[in-house]
Amino acid sequence: MSTLPSQYRLYHYWRSSSSWRVRMAFEWKKIPYEAMPVHLLNGEAESEAHLKRNPAGYVPVLEILSGKDEGNFLTESLAIIRYLEESHPDAPTLFPGSAIDRAKQWALAEIICSDTQPLQNIGVMALHSENAAGQKRWAQHWIRHGLEIFEATSAPHSGCFSHGDTFSIADICLLPQIYNAERYEVSLDKFPCILKISAKCQALSAYLNSHPDKYQ
Incomplete structure (x- = not known):
């Protein structure tokens, strides 16, 4: 900051x-x-x-x-x-490239923001189950499902980042979800594209300076 x-x-x-x-x-x-x-x-x-x-x-x-x-x-x-x-x-910019590039970046962002992350919000998990183990299983299922879709969608077009070789809104949305996956003990071994993107992004100052550990 x-x-x-x-x-x-x-x-x-x-x-x-x-x-x-x-x-x-x-x-x-x-x-x-x-x-x-x-x-x-x-x-x-x-x-x-x-x-x-x-x-x-x-x-x-x-x-x-x-x-x-x-x-x-x-x-x-x-x-x-x-x-x-x-x-x-x-x-x-967080929306680099052509109109089709930006649309694909936005679609990847929505896979996380609309289809994955809301399902493992605190309130949703509490309604699903009153015990921590049940909440964890729920979160694991939806995180894994969302990352499977992200991997399949991103892989044909990924380079260093989620879409091509330029950091974008897609990466901004993916990285916190990777953090959540690790928090809920979801293995990322089946997601080589996501692991590659994560390794690249974790060296960026924007990632390091905004990381939750700096604000805990």
Whole structure:
């Protein structure tokens, strides 16, 4: 996170996949921001103050502190990242290449953000099972299923990264899901493409500077 003056405040939780995506986007684009933690397990996310920022009580939430959009709160990680992309056209892009490249990157991102990660959210797992073992089995199933689809979709077009040889929104979404896979003890041995991408990305400063361990 930059120490330069910021026009953004990001309300986030250290281990939230959605929060990590946005932190990584800020780091990749080298846009200064202020990180403001919101704890998801102690009731802070349901506080009156946070519900004013996001009626759903989720993170991340981006508060715009200055400029023409001052006073706005943005929710949903992909919407926030898209806003940063359009508001900072001179910053490194997360949507490189042609129109078809960008569409394929977006499709990979959606495999994670729409089809995989929501199914292993805290609230969903709690509704599925009241015991930790049942929740873990549920998370393992859906993480494995999502990564199988990502692997099959990415492999024909991957290079160093999820789509080609340039870091993109697809990688931003994949990396936190790999972290979740490791957390829930899902083996990645059957996903050589994902393992290759992970090894490449883990050397990037945007990955290292946004990693949950820095915010725990």
